[in-house]
Amino acid sequence: MSLAIQARVAERGFDVSLEVAEGETLAILGPNGAGKSTLLDIVAGLLRPDAGRGEWAGTPLFDIGGRHSLWLPPHRRGISLLAQEPLLFPHLSALDNVAFGPRSAGHSKDAARATARTWLAEVEAADLESSRPGTLSGGQAQRVAVARALAASPKLLLLDEPLSALDVTVASTLRRMLRRVLATRTAIVVTHEVLDALTFADRVVVMNGGAIIEQGPTREVLERPRHPFTAELAGLNLLTGTGSAAGLVTSGGLTIVGESVGAGVKAAAAVRPSAIAVHAVPPDADNVVRVTVSDLEPRGDSIRVRTESSAAGGSLHADVSPGRAAALDLAPGAELYFAFAASEVSIYPR
Amino acid sequence: MSLAIQARVAERGFDVSLEVAEGETLAILGPNGAGKSTLLDIVAGLLRPDAGRGEWAGTPLFDIGGRHSLWLPPHRRGISLLAQEPLLFPHLSALDNVAFGPRSAGHSKDAARATARTWLAEVEAADLESSRPGTLSGGQAQRVAVARALAASPKLLLLDEPLSALDVTVASTLRRMLRRVLATRTAIVVTHEVLDALTFADRVVVMNGGAIIEQGPTREVLERPRHPFTAELAGLNLLTGTGSAAGLVTSGGLTIVGESVGAGVKAAAAVRPSAIAVHAVPPDADNVVRVTVSDLEPRGDSIRVRTESSAAGGSLHADVSPGRAAALDLAPGAELYFAFAASEVSIYPR
Amino acid sequence: MDIRRSSTIPRWVIVVAVVGAVFVLFPLVAMTTRVDWPNFLVLITSPSSVAALLLSLRTSLAATAACVVLGVPLALMLARTEFRGQRLVRALVLLPLVLPPVIGGIALLAAFGRRGLLGQTFDFFGVTIAFSTTAVVIAQTFVALPFLVLSLESSLRLAGTRYEAVAATLGARPTTVLRRITLPLIFPALLSGAVLSFARALGEFGATLTFAGSLQGVTRTLPLEIYLQRETDPDAAVALSLVLVLVAVLVVGLTLRTSTVPSLVRRGTS
Amino acid sequence: MDIRRSSTIPRWVIVVAVVGAVFVLFPLVAMTTRVDWPNFLVLITSPSSVAALLLSLRTSLAATAACVVLGVPLALMLARTEFRGQRLVRALVLLPLVLPPVIGGIALLAAFGRRGLLGQTFDFFGVTIAFSTTAVVIAQTFVALPFLVLSLESSLRLAGTRYEAVAATLGARPTTVLRRITLPLIFPALLSGAVLSFARALGEFGATLTFAGSLQGVTRTLPLEIYLQRETDPDAAVALSLVLVLVAVLVVGLTLRTSTVPSLVRRGTS
Amino acid sequence: STGPAVPSTRSTAALSGSITVFAAASLTGTFTVLATKFEAKHRGTTVELSFAGSADLVTQITNGAPADVFASADTKNMTKLTDANLVEGKPVNFATNVLEIAVPPGNPASIATFADLAKPGVRTVVCAPQVPCGSATIAVEQASGVSLAPVSEESAVTDVLGKVSSGEADAGLVYVTDIKAAGSKVTGITFPESSAAVNTYPIATLTGSANVALAKAFIDYVTGAIGQEEFAAAGFGKP
Numbered sequence A, B: 001m002s003l004a005i006q007a008r009v010a011e012r013g014f015d016v017s018l019e020v021a022e023g024e025t026l027a028i029l030g031p032n033g034a035g036k037s038t039l040l041d042i043v044a045g046l047l048r049p050d051a052g053r054g055e056w057a058g059t060p061l062f063d064i065g066g067r068h069s070l071w072l073p074p075h076r077r078g079i080s081l082l083a084q085e086p087l088l089f090p091h092l093s094a095l096d097n098v099a100f101g102p103r104s105a106g107h108s109k110d111a112a113r114a115t116a117r118t119w120l121a122e123v124e125a126a127d128l129e130s131s132r133p134g135t136l137s138g139g140q141a142q143r144v145a146v147a148r149a150l151a152a153s154p155k156l157l158l159l160d161e162p163l164s165a166l167d168v169t170v171a172s173t174l175r176r177m178l179r180r181v182l183a184t185r186t187a188i189v190v191t192h193e194v195l196d197a198l199t200f201a202d203r204v205v206v207m208n209g210g211a212i213i214e215q216g217p218t219r220e221v222l223e224r225p226r227h228p229f230t231a232e233l234a235g236l237n238l239l240t241g242t243g244s245a246a247g248l249v250t251s252g253g254l255t256i257v258g259e260s261v262g263a264g265v266k267a268a269a270a271v272r273p274s275a276i277a278v279h280a281v282p283p284d285a286d287n288v289v290r291v292t293v294s295d296l297e298p299r300g301d302s303i304r305v306r307t308e309s310s311a312a313g314g315s316l317h318a319d320v321s322p323g324r325a326a327a328l329d330l331a332p333g334a335e336l337y338f339a340f341a342a343s344e345v346s347i348y349p350r
Numbered sequence C, D: 001m002d003i004r005r006s007s008t009i010p011r012w013v014i015v016v017a018v019v020g021a022v023f024v025l026f027p028l029v030a031m032t033t034r035v036d037w038p039n040f041l042v043l044i045t046s047p048s049s050v051a052a053l054l055l056s057l058r059t060s061l062a063a064t065a066a067c068v069v070l071g072v073p074l075a076l077m078l079a080r081t082e083f084r085g086q087r088l089v090r091a092l093v094l095l096p097l098v099l100p101p102v103i104g105g106i107a108l109l110a111a112f113g114r115r116g117l118l119g120q121t122f123d124f125f126g127v128t129i130a131f132s133t134t135a136v137v138i139a140q141t142f143v144a145l146p147f148l149v150l151s152l153e154s155s156l157r158l159a160g161t162r163y164e165a166v167a168a169t170l171g172a173r174p175t176t177v178l179r180r181i182t183l184p185l186i187f188p189a190l191l192s193g194a195v196l197s198f199a200r201a202l203g204e205f206g207a208t209l210t211f212a213g214s215l216q217g218v219t220r221t222l223p224l225e226i227y228l229q230r231e232t233d234p235d236a237a238v239a240l241s242l243v244l245v246l247v248a249v250l251v252v253g254l255t256l257r258t259s260t261v262p263s264l265v266r267r268g269t270s
Numbered sequence E: 001s002t003g004p005a006v007p008s009t010r011s012t013a014a015l016s017g018s019i020t021v022f023a024a025a026s027l028t029g030t031f032t033v034l035a036t037k038f039e040a041k042h043r044g045t046t047v048e049l050s051f052a053g054s055a056d057l058v059t060q061i062t063n064g065a066p067a068d069v070f071a072s073a074d075t076k077n078m079t080k081l082t083d084a085n086l087v088e089g090k091p092v093n094f095a096t097n098v099l100e101i102a103v104p105p106g107n108p109a110s111i112a113t114f115a116d117l118a119k120p121g122v123r124t125v126v127c128a129p130q131v132p133c134g135s136a137t138i139a140v141e142q143a144s145g146v147s148l149a150p151v152s153e154e155s156a157v158t159d160v161l162g163k164v165s166s167g168e169a170d171a172g173l174v175y176v177t178d179i180k181a182a183g184s185k186v187t188g189i190t191f192p193e194s195s196a197a198v199n200t201y202p203i204a205t206l207t208g209s210a211n212v213a214l215a216k217a218f219i220d221y222v223t224g225a226i227g228q229e230e231f232a233a234a235g236f237g238k239p
């Protein structure tokens, strides 16, 4: 009951091979256009790759490019897909939309509707059961679409941004519901929210430009990002370079003091923005980086200071309190010093 | 150049009256189905309310229910709407989609395209200019749609969840871009993200069930929520009750110690989840609430403990470290004590 | 509630539309001036007229059913599959539209007539098609089928395959998808295609005359009766035509309702 | 790249579709057995045949243009506005479809003929319409217009008004919306509607004969020529029909391409 | 239709211009030839021909079609025009026609007499009573006492011939001239009872004519020697 996919779509620069173990929930993260939806479409059978093979639960899904081309149509895959748009059937009520999967599986009308009611309740949309999709709000439609995908009780579930368009209360309810539901199923979930990955994914895959650039257990990938996108996602500052005795030397020549991973090894260092102190003059600290402010962003209690640093070889950001920001007279273009202790840096090979 | 709307849509239980000052950016928050998109549709002229009147920059937009019914068609309102779906014109390239607004305003093809290119660059979609909407990923389409709405250079801009479907990096770039662009315009932005409201809104309106339930300057509303939804949005615990000499007494009879707002006044108390200490036995603290764990949710570094408390008259949540969670042997159904200092409570009339 | 649709179409369009409507309606109104009203009832209730009307209704309904049965799959094949020669097949299926009706009848004779390519086969099974009501239905189906196929195909393409794909991922077999998604989605188009076919079958004349002959109660449909009446009594012909027109207006008016247009800026309604 | 569409339609649909296609194509093939091939070229290149063919092409093109000009606004009015009596107007616009062609001609005479309701008016301006090439175009437009209107209206409804609404909020005036959004979106349907109209105009016979007469080079179109040839030489009639068929296949084949179907689960493609 | 430039020695200077002749469809062959010959004889004249069923032509003429001469396939349709005062002078009969049995080549049903048409199993096609050949058929039936049970009552001779020549029907009743025109496609069987119904073809100038002289000249030509020769060749009888 595991999934193994290897597929290539030349037109989209997509080339991925991926395995998902039975019962595992995999989160797919990545920038827009990375190929996340493309991957789900291929697994679901909506997109035929130019070449590749796929297998799910011992059954071949497709095998293209060899001598005998094989293609299992979507309805025979036992894989249900929640696409990025809700795409509710406009001529059916919310209830019948959700009941569509059970009905197609051969259940009686009443049984299918009973199942559908259960799922509508799970997504807090029980009161919408007789509404037509055309009269639902964006978030309401999204909830019904989630219920529909889950009600098909597929062996493999593919969810493309299931919690988008949902309000905070419902999102957190659904996040918990998905954690419960996905615990016993094999699933792939595309998301832009780290919280989703943390809540219900066993493992994450980070995609970019049609390829997988990082993967591993959720916490590990998010705590030790190897790629700037992953670092941004995890809300960390990432500095890459080569390991040294002191810690790490960036390509810009800056030495980051921290635990050593061995000299000459390609390595990365991660620093939490809240662990960075911001100074107008060089302070006394384990690590001091000279930066130029590029942008200031209010964030509730604090202000995020985004900066560029040639020595660090990229952008760094830190959070300061509004009071401190005023004291430092922050403005784009200002020169500052970011300081952080060696103990706050996590250095690891990449 | 200010907007004043008062409208009622019986079928949707919608009844709102709202004003937006010139140059102001208003964020609309609220649960799914609250009527946020309905409000924008009315202002844009896509939905005709059953009754009401609207005026923008001294020009009447509509006046329905009186003796003379008045209705200004959308194209004569000078109001541009980014709907909740991208709805890119499928037969035009991304560039021509964005150039549509300038073209309709009478600009030459070349001038319109030049404007369009600028906006595509702003949303980091310059490389997509010749793509057809059908070949764009969800987030790419959303970006082009944002560029299209902005390129129409309307006097009043309506944005319905402009940053949905965007990846973290682009979302933060666009958030900053919108802050810059909206600073000089009048705009209404619907969002589910507090960060958006904080970044570019001068004022927020919270809607629920077709009505406005709270409004005011962004920080004030988010720091002193009067409604559970707003509290959840702001990430705060909200306890409501009546003011007393000690602070506040909930309907469940629990006294919350804090600054007093006067006895007998309807009041609310807000507590940050991170300010709450979790104990297995009643600790010695200003405020101690007995709670029953309903759910545990991993959140990166910490675990969110969601609980129910009859004394507090609702749900409370706190964040604990994984180590502490293990030590407390947390599980749904467990009985715990939430403790917090009087200084951490903010009590205010509501 | 949705946008007042009138506001989105330019006013000059309405003006031209009214001109167009008048262009079609005026001759119909003018026709009523040629009706011999005093004798109208007598003319249209003559046994031969009634027999022709009933036969026309029966055969047209049967032909419409045949068009739906054959035309829906044809439209699906043209819209939802790709094969070599598809454009040729589409063009050929259109042909009965352009064939002068009489020649359509000759083609049918060449195919299904007693000396036609298939005639021997039919004869062998003791089936004679010519001069039978079956022949009328065949002729009507032949000329009416293209209407259904063409109007359905363009609707199928416009509707796209997205909902069908979603249904498939929910485990629905192709037949289920067809029955529960595709057909309901294009139902208004199917209905208007069927009405077009019915109307065309009802008005069919030349192919019927050539292929089926003209015998009261068996093969003489209302258009044939009208044509014949014209020889002796043009007034009666016009009166009968008015009956045909009324039947058509009734059928069309009762079936083609203003279908509800999906609301505007809503998700999931495409 | 998108879903292999064939996988979403059940196999039995293909089987029925093939039966349907054969039902239409077989008589056409059978017809070729009735053609007098040795004399084919001579028959179809006779001056009267060539004159008829050219006249048919000219008038059909003019009629198609008239159909587009009048039909697009009519379809817009039916699909995008709501008014009392809309269903009646829709039903009436359909009528020329069901009128036996000859009666259609009588209706046109009653309206525009010398003794028709408008005849005096026209006469006053020294214009005689009946029995001129203009009359042919009018007759063809009259019978072909419903095709365009009906196929366009259902497409307009299916396409919905969402993109038009978005365009309006971007400041586009109704005419701009029509030109840059509505028409491009339904272009495939417009094209297929126009082809239907052209085909119907090309095959038009009865109304032309009655309203315009049959004068070589002026009003005798190819179907009329075929009708006449049939009196003296049925073989020539069949041969000429084949020419008509070829012209139709060419026009249809060249215009109706397989339009690209929007991709599946993509946003913004509706 | 402009005829070939045959040199003519007897061209009359008085005749010029053009006329439009509306003629019954069954006259297509003969009238086309006659018009050509007439134009050749009177150079500078043009005879436009418009053929259709007699009833169609009557409809057109009553609605103001610009016709100068009308040649009908029966007296009934001509009477409609005279009743409407659309005819100049009196119509002249120029040809007659009688019925004949048409059978497919080989005569599969072995038809020999009129009575054979009533035999069971014989598929006979006739014209409907409303059209000239149909009323002729009824007259023959009444005169002979044989009552037919046709499988179809067609509205035009051409349709009867079509059914027979395609083998769909075993026999049909049409005019002698039609069988002659159809050539080898059908075989004609004459029968004595046909004399009970003789169909007459009248021709007349129309009141709306702008060139009465030419119209009269054409009618004279048709009813004259050359015309009669042509009609006889096509199988018509004398008026």
Ligand SMILES: Nc1ncnc2c1ncn2[C@@H]1O[C@H](COP(=O)(O)OP(=O)(O)OP(=O)(O)O)[C@@H](O)[C@H]1O
Pocket: A011, A012, A030, A031, A032, A033, A034, A035, A036, A037, A038, A039, A084, B134, B135, B136, B137, B138, B139, B140, B165, B167, D001, D263, D266
């Ligand atoms: N139908 C199509 N034809 C051609 N290219 C396409 C098509 N659909 C998507 N693409 C391209 O393929 C790439 C991957 O698209 P995909 O939808 O898989 O991205 P994604 O990771 O889901 O992004 P998002 O987060 O924005 O949803 C993009 O560059 C996109 O432009």
Ligand SMILES: Nc1ncnc2c1ncn2[C@@H]1O[C@H](COP(=O)(O)OP(=O)(O)OP(=O)(O)O)[C@@H](O)[C@H]1O
Pocket: A134, A135, A136, A137, A138, A139, A140, A165, A167, B011, B012, B030, B031, B032, B033, B034, B035, B036, B037, B038, B039, B084, C001, C263, C266
């Ligand atoms: N076309 C419609 N007809 C009838 N009711 C509708 C229609 N569209 C929306 N509604 C209803 O009106 C209410 C408000 O919908 P609206 O779309 O304004 O919500 P919203 O605040 O935008 O929600 P979301 O956050 O989910 O987008 C909802 O209860 C919805 O079901």
Ligand SMILES: [Mg+2]
Pocket: A036, A037, A038, A084, A160, B137, B138, B139
């Ligand atoms: Mg995607």
Ligand SMILES: [Mg+2]
Pocket: A137, A138, A139, B036, B037, B038, B084, B160
């Ligand atoms: Mg909304």
